[in-house]
Amino acid sequence: MIDTKLLREEFSTIKNSLMKRGFDIDQKKFESIDALRKSLQVEVENLQSERNNISAEFGQKKKSGESTDELKAKVDRINLNLGNKEEDLNKVLQEINAFLMEIPNTPDESVPIGKDETENVVIKKCGEITTTNKLDHLEITNDIDTELATKLAGARFSVLRGDIAKLQRALITFMLDNAIKNGYQEYYVPFMANVDSLTGTGQLPKFEDDLFKSSDKLFLIPTAEVPLTNLFRDEFLDEKDLPVKVTSHTPCFRSEAGSYGKDTRGLIRQHQFEKIELVQITNPNNSMQCLDNLLSNACEILDLLELPYQIIELCTGDLGFSSCKTYDIEVWMPSQEKYREISSCSNFSDFQARRANIKFKSAGKNQFAHTINGSGLAVGRCLIALIENNFDGKDTIKIPDCLKQYFGSSSLIVKSN
RNA sequence: GGAAGGUUGGCAGAGCGGUAAUGCAGCACCUUGGAAAGGUGUCGUCGGCAACGGCGCGGGGGUUCGAUUCCCUCACCUUCCGCCA
Secondary structure, three states, X not given: OOOHHHHHHOHHHHHHHHHHXXXXXXXXXXXXXXXXXXXXXXXXXXXXXXXXXXXXXXXXXXXXXXXXXXXXXXXXXXXXXXXXXXXXXXXXXXXXXXXXXXXXXXXXXXXXXXXXXXXXXXXXXXXXXXXXXXXXXXXXXXXXXXXXXHHHOOOOOXXXXXXXHHHHHHHHHHHHHHHHHOOOEEEOOOOEEXXXXXXXXOOOOOOHHHOOEOOOOEEEOOOOHHHHHHOOOOOEEOHHXXXXXXXXXXXXXXXXXXXOOOXXXXXXOOOEEEEEEEEEEEOHHHHHXXXXXXXXXXXXXXXXXXXXXXXXXXXXXXXXXXXXXXXXXXXXXXXXXXXXXXXXXXXXXXXXXXXXXXXXXXXXXXEEOEEEEEEEEEHXXXXXXXXXXXXXXXOEEEOOHXXXXXXXXXXXXXXXX
16 A cells, blocks of 8 residues: 555655556546545534534533533534544545545666566576576376366366375475575464455455355455464564564465466466465565565575576566565476576555554654565465476476475386376 | 453553543653763654644443543453253
C-alpha cells in the first residue's frame, strides 16, 4: 500500500514514478475524492465535537437535577445530521481505500526504465551452458508422469516416481539446510491462508483469480512468502533483531489463469509445485544490501548444483505489483535452449509492511519495516534443470557433489521410454 | 459437537453507563565532568503549519443524550466434556 501522506504531499513525484512502470494514476479522481473526504471529515468531526460537549453538559445537569429536555432536543438534531454525514464519509473512505489498494509500489530509483520484459537487463552470467543434450525431462525419464496425474487431478499436475521423487526430496532438504547455514530460521507453516494474510502481502484484492479458493474463506498459498511474511503481521519487532531471516519449504498452488497454452508440457508450469522461500524483514536503511544478500543466498544454490544461470534485473515495466526492485535468476534449460526463471528476489520496501502492519521502533518512533523475499529455489524447475543439464545422453543423470549425501548416490540411472 | 471464561496502548494491568488509572520499557529535555539515580514532558491512530479536534478498549451491529462498561452477532484465545486421530 502506498503512503497516503506522501501521495497527498508529493503527488507528482509518485505519479511520475508510477508512470515509469506503466501505471497511470488518476489524479483527478484522487484529488476530487480526497477533497470530498476532507470536507466530510471536518464536518463529521465538528458535529461529533459538538455532541461530545453537550453530552458532557448533560451529565452535569443530570447530577444537579436540572432539566435536560433542551439539551436532548439539540443532540437529537445533531445526531440526525451526523448519521447521514458519517455514512457518506464511510463510503468515501472505502472508495479511497479501494483506489489505494489497486496502486502498485513505486520503483526504486536504481531500476532500469523499460516498458516490458524485453527491456530487462542481464546483470551476470554464471557457469558454462551445454548444447549437446536436446532431450527434455519427459523424454529422459518416464518417472515424471503427467498423464497419471491427469487421472488423479487434471492438467498441470504431475506424479513423480522412484528416484526422481527421491531426487526432489534431496533437493528440498539440501536447499533448506543451505538456508539454515546462511542464517535463516526454518518454519513449517499452514498451506492455506486467510484474506487478511493475502491482503497483507498484496495478492488480494487484485489477484484473486490467480489463487485457488477453498470453501470457508481460505485460499491455498501461491508461495510461502504469504505465511512467512504474515508471521510478523501486526507485530512490533525489535530494531536490534533486524534483519529477521526466515525460510520454509511448502508446496505452492497457482491457478495459472490466463496462461492457457503456455508451457503445457512437463513440469515447467504446474498448479502445484515445491518451493523453498527466503524472507527477510529488514531495517529500511539497509534493505537493498539485504536484497543483495538474499540474491546471493539463492545463487549459491545454483553454484553448488553446478547449474548454469543468469541474473537479470527487471525493468520498471516488468516489476511485480508490490515490488520496488526485483532480480530474477534464470537457469539454463537445454531442451528449450533458453534461460528460465527459477527465482525472483524482490525488495518490497514498506509496501507490504504498510498493508500487513509490520513495525519496529527506532529512536522512539514507530516505523514500517522493509520486506524482502525470493525463492531459494523453485524445486520443480530446479529438478528439470538438473535432469536436463546432467543427462549423459544415454541413461545416467550425474548427481552433483553437494547432493550426494542427500540423494545417497553420485548418479541416477533412468529407465528410458 | 456441548459448556464456561477471556480479548484494553510496545509489554503488564485497572476501570464495568458520564467519556481510558497505574507500572515497566522507549524517546526528548533538565540535572551531571560523564553516567546511573532522580525530575519534567512525550509516549495508539487520523486530520491540521499549529492551536486543536476526531476516532480508538478483538471485528461488525444495536440500546442510550452519552458505551470500554448493557444487548446481539462474528472471529480468535484458554479450560472442561464428548468424538476422532
